[in-house]
Amino acid sequence: MDALAELVEALPAGVVVTDPVRTEKYRWDRSQDPGAGTPVAVVRAEDAGQVQTAVRWAARHGVPVVPRGAGTGLSGGASAVDGGIVLSLERMRAVEVDPFSQVAVVEPGALNAEVKAAAAEHGLWYPPDPSSYEICSIGGNVATNAGGLCCVKYGVTTDYVLGLDVVLADGTLVTLGGTRIKDVAGLSLLKLFVGSEGTLGVVTRAVMRLVPAQVVGATLVAAFPTMTAAAEAVVAIRRTLRPSMLELMDRPSIRAVEQHRSMGLDTTAGALLVAQSDAPGSACTAEVASMQAACEAAGASDVLVTDDLEEGELFVRARRMVIPAVEELGELMLEDVGVPVPRLPELVAAVADISARHDLLIPVVAHAGDGNTHPLVVVPRGDDAARVRALEAFEEIMRVAISLDGTITGEHGVGRTKKAALPEQLGEDVMALTRRVKDALDPAGILNPGAVL
Structure with a gap:
């Protein structure tokens, strides 16, 4: 297509990948969302300028853009869209630590583990630690407001984001926050992008707070x-x-x-x-x-x-x-439901009941101190009847969490696999407000369409 040739021409050699064999691995994140589409190209951006070029091209031609970090997401938030492009940040890996300000200035493709290692060289620590910390990216962590094992005491990603550079849906690059610890100038737009799952903008740089080593x-x-x-x-x-x-x-x-x-x-x-x-x-x-x-x-x-x-x-x-x-036991439908800590016993009992009634293995692990659980619905490979029961169990677990004043996602994000349950948790008025924010920042709806909303 002429438009795609224009994109290839606008970026350095090797940045745009169109070969179907090479783009195949960019269709899914770790959730293996069965609804994942086929992109026309993957843009493996090397800097913020190339991200802007890709997004401006997409805006001109009305092409969907799916931002992608390391591809370790667990809710289909980085599933490709038919006819769209996947905007991969995996090549943007720079990490710079300022030990005096106690911050790390990080590109979105840098792995969580790489940030921890860089901080440790200065006797500092970056606390958010998803179980996948060795392979997940900071950009993905920011996009989903990721948590982890230490969050009961030290909080989640948003508690450590001091600044972001974000490319908006029209290709404009904005800088929000910075290395300052305290800053209440203007609306808190910075936090609007944390947890937005690539639906409002593309993060190209993050300033992350560090703390003394644990x-x-x-x-x-x-x-x-x-x-x-x-x-x-x-x-x-x-x-x-x-x-x-x-x-x-x-x-x-x-x-x-x-x-x-x-x-x-x-x-x-x-x-x-x-x-x-x-x-x-x-x-x-x-x-x-x-x-x-x-x-x-x-x-x-x-x-x-x-x-x-x-x-x-x-x-x-x-x-x-x-x-x-x-x-290793089968295909997984990964839950991420959370409840107020006092209701945790009710939640785990309910999941056990759902497991028995649907005749499914549903192992449960939990960041228990936060009331955040991960029921792992196991589908034996090739068992179509079990898959139907698993989908019912998956939805029922989310409904139970909501009924216990909980949430359908504590840290993995809504993505595409949980968006059908979101209105039940948020309600009509909050859903409408959310759509108004999305429409204001992405009026053409090109950023990660189909995710969250």
């Missing part, structure tokens, strides 16, 4: 007869404490990890709670003692406390391994 003092691991009992322990702990980590794995998750890689986990336990404290000195001892008492009161069958960092990290690694381990 020192983990102790790790507590408790085994419970049931997931509900473990959730009750979490509620008790969170009533008075904010440990630096509070994670849950149920029995199917534990067994999947052991099958994937032997970690010495107790496969007879109904649930495993992994908690950490980074409080200083005697405060750490007191915090861990309080957590242990709460676990024992909730019926824990065994409690291990260790101040050995390597031993503690083994349990954390096991928790991070759950999704890839469960993926």
Whole structure:
């Protein structure tokens, strides 16, 4: 097509990829959304100017643009659109740390792990840590407002975004915020783009707040007869404490990890709670003692406390391994529902009931201290009847979360796989307001069409 030739001509050699064999891998993110389309091209931008060129071309020709980071998203937010382009930021990987301002200036393709490593060289730490931190990008983290294992104490991505450069739907590049810690000049437009999933603009640079390096003092691991009992322990702990980590794995998750890689986990336990404290000195001892008492009161069958960092990290690694381990059991429909912490026991009990009624394996892991759970609906490969039941279970889990004053997504984003449930959570008025914001910033609707709204 003449328009596509114009795009190829406008950008350096190798930036625009049109070969169907090479563009195939850009059709899906990790959710493997079955509705993913086929792009006419992939633009692998190398700088903000090339992003502007691509977006301006798309605006002139009315071509959809799907921004993409590392492709590790879990809700179909980076699924390609038929006839559109995928705008990949994977080549934009620069990371620069200013230890005096305690910030990292980061291009969107830089991996979360790369930012952590760069910060560590200066005795600093970037806290948001999705389980996929080794392979997910900062741009994707900003797009979904990603969380992770340490968020119970240290918050999510938006808590660390001080500045963004964003290319708007007409190709205009705007700079929002900066290296300043405090800044209330004008409307808070900066935060509007965090969590917007590429529907309002394309992030080309981010200024991320850093903090002094974390020192983990102790790790507590408790085994419970049931997931509900473990959730009750979490509620008790969170009533008075904010440990630096509070994670849950149920029995199917534990067994999947052991099958994937032997970690010495107790496969007879109904649930495993992994908690950490980074409080200083005697405060750490007191915090861990309080957590242990709460676990024992909730019926824990065994409690291990260790101040050995390597031993503690083994349990954390096991928790991070759950999704890839469960993926070996079948295709996954990945949930990301959250509820207020006091309602966590009700949520995990409801998921267990849904699993039984639909005759499906649904392992559950949770950032329990946030009330954020990941029920992993397993579909045996090639089983069409199970797929139908899985879709019903997937939708039912979201409805249950909403009924418990919760959310359909705590950190993965709405994407395309959950957007049908969004109106039930937000309501008609908020949906209308959301559409007005989208229409104001992207009147032609070219940015990530089909995602979120």
